Amino acid sequence: MNDWTAGYVADIGYTYGYYTELNPLRVKLAFLNQGLQCPEMATACELGFGQGLSANLHAAASAIRWSGTDFNPSQAGYAQELAQASGSGAQLHDEAFAEFAQRPDLPGFDYIGVHGIWSWISDENRAVIVDFVRRKLKVGGILYISYNTLPGWAAFAPMRHLMTEHAEVLGSEGRGIVSRIDGAMDFAEKLLATNPAFARANPLVADRLKHMKGHNRHYLAHEYFNRDWHPMHFATMAGWLEAAKLQYACSANYLDQVDVVNLTPEQQVFIKEIPDPMFRQTVRDFMVNQQFRKDYWVKGARRLSALEQMEALRNVRLILTTARVDVSLKVTGAVGEATMSEAIYNPILDALADHRIHSIGQLEQALKDRNITFGLIVEAVLLLTGAGHLQLAQDDQAASKARKTCERLNQYLMLKARSSNDVSYLASPVTGGGIAVNRFQQLFLLARSQGQKQPAEWAQSAWQLLAVQGQTLIKDGKGLPTPEENLSELTAQAKTFAEAQLPILKSLQIA
Template sequence: MAWSYGYFTDLNYTHGYYPEMNPAMLRLACLCNAVEPQLPDAPSYLELGFGQGVTINMLAAASSGTYWGTDFNPAQTVEARKLADASRADIHLYDDSFEEFANRRDLPDFDVIALHGIWSWISENNRKIITDIIRRKLRPGGVAYISYNCLPGWAPVVPIRQLMSLYQDYGGGKMSRPIEMIEGAVQFAEEIAKAGSYYFRDNPFARHHLEHMGKQGRNYLGHEYMNAVWHLEHFSDMARSLDEAKLTYVGSARLLDGIDAFQLNEEGTRFVSQIGHPIMRETVRDFLVNRRFRTDIFAKGARPLPGREHRDAWCALAFVLVVPEIDVPKKIMCARGEVALPADKYDLILEALADDGYRPKRVEELLKHDKLRKLKPQDIVDLLTVLTGAGFAAPAQGPSETVSEQCRALNRHILQRALVSMDLHHMVSPVTGGGIGLNHMTQLFVLATTAGKEGAEALANYVWDFLDSTGERLVRDGNKIEAKDENLKEIRILARKFVKFGRPLLQALQIIDAPEGGGWSNEAKR
């Protein structure tokens, strides 16, 4: 058997970063579910199947602790090690299979064992090996993060996946290059639909899904559908198998998934509120939202937090915005559709968080904030939970000098890479302990800033000179803008916005050096 055990290795995986895997977010998710976050300040953290290693490297650079990871794809391990070499963080990356890794004698016990996008694409034997690693190597008090494709949401797509897999084995797949093979498999399914298939006629969701697949990245499609294994799990089965490893379900790492008001309609909320058993309750919620993907947190030795301790733990947390307040929309998309973020409350908390150059603020400070006097303490906690769950805010830490230096070094590497590639969409913040999404243009503005450019005009000229030297042009409404003036006009608009909103925020997040006196106040750092 090849080293890949039928895992699709012809195309490397995308360079994703997953904020919910940040130890600070795992602690917060425990708190949101009234479970004591027992992770130490400097956890020992294991990621199984790190892919390109973006998440584990960003966490290792930006959060304290020791980070371990394995991914049996050697090309990806090489890539991941480049980021580790850049940050010089405390990180150990291997190209062991899960089985080889489980047999290592040099492993510590872990406070976190995390796997994202792994469980549904590996064999039953490998799933058992992972459960065994969690059972043996997760320290009491530790948490496991596991994301996976689940039922009932994926059920109508099972036949499409089977078609894709058969095309790979018996269709035009064998002779083609990987991208062509995936292209061919999607086209083959589309031809079946056009040939009057009653399956596609009678399953509108499957038809819609196939249309969507036509627009998705080919690397993603390869990893999603072309593996030898595609295992769809019921939440109750996952909970049962981890129960054998002494783990209890805590909640979703994606905070909005846990809030009924963002997931269910009124009837659904009423129905779910009558269900006492946590596993049954979660199963019913999966049916109500037709869930396809879960990001579960389980804890070994979960301790419920009594009311007083729960309140104190919240008060001790600090938060920071991770997008400028003007970029926070008035509505967000969730499982139940568009949900409004009412301005009478959200504008107040956004203003408070943006105050004082976006300085991170403790909840206890926010509770006394002038602008938030109208809000009840629980409102403030709820608003922070929603803003964080939606990716607009994050828990903040007072970073050590080591963490700050690791982030500076990794960010320098990311900026150099932005000159030759657009594959990394994040930079690291020592304040949030993880990655912050920044598109290529913003990375170029950061680069210009670090090169000493200040005003919008200087930034725009710097970026244009770079784009011109590489022959790149901006794109408007899907069309390349050719004229220099037109390109510069667009870049100036973006540069002005960056100077006014983006740069102060990135200074507060310590991605750009802050002017003297910026960043954490001494009071907040305590």
């Protein structure tokens, strides 16, 4: 009997995650910071889209035409349902990579995204992806690819192998993958409790296992328990992509582009003396003990002159998506936690505090008397965006075109939130992608869209939905026992939402 799963976990669905790095709009700042020309994007594709949330949010929130595939039919069905609800026209399929790659109706793509799946598939499927990229990515096009990386996974790889062996050999098939995962982790804990030499030689393994136990079991099933699981050195990835004529461009993780939070001064000097840029990446992975890379590759890199780079950077548009009072001036990189300079960051944040769109050039003008150089502004934008406080904003024309599809998708998701907390994101035509909005906040927005104007009314509407389903709120780790306590807590949350989050969501054209 043919195993259509090819060893990939398919008996439970993937999580309903949203991955902002898949947003093509993010390419612009990353490329410009490296002095590279960013192409205009009209077509995009995601291979292995999971539940399809990222693909649908990006398709609804931009003018880009999206295609994609995920071989799990239940996940593809959900993704197609979202595409139909939004009316975005996204073409999302349930085909294996080899089948999808031969479709005659696919356009050439300006952007192809492959998030995570590379680490969990066979060499045969990797070859299919590389050939697809070679044939279907346009000249000047971008590949975003993320994958588990060595050396960061080197110490834990034997423990992962042990747990998958336990799940396969000693786990009961009838109990399902979640029970087998729990059994495997319990076994691993008992093994470490015997203080084996492996644990003494790799003291961080116990911490990684403890961290694993706090994760969603559906995530763990797909992250650790597939038949294929291959962390890869950067140089090995480069070797794979050479056949597709791709060049490494830069990290898609903005924080990775700021050396001061990732490398010590000695490491910065050491790495700058390495003449080969590819080998430099390999060495850098050892310095930061890289576990997961998020990278952009380009088919034909084109460098900008210094003048062109400065002009393009000045035109980059930004919006503050975190309440000003909630922005921390601490950022965590490979060297630990760093504190950003108040003299630099507070004026920048104050200039953005109205939650309107500002270009980097406008920031430069607003701060010209504050002794904050253009270079410092760009570095601050990278750090604040990498930390999730800022997002890039697309042009007004694209945002206007995307508004109706965003409204339709958001209405659908808010209706789903009445009975489920699966999806914690809504689409913004301003950012061209997803914005974190939790279940209760979605219910408040739903009540507001139905004509209820006061926070107390939103809370009452949310409580009626929860009560009829026998659901209660959790506070301080305990369920609230009475209707009065639940309604009081919801009312407090609704008031906070009205004061802090709602103005931002209005600026993002979500509310």
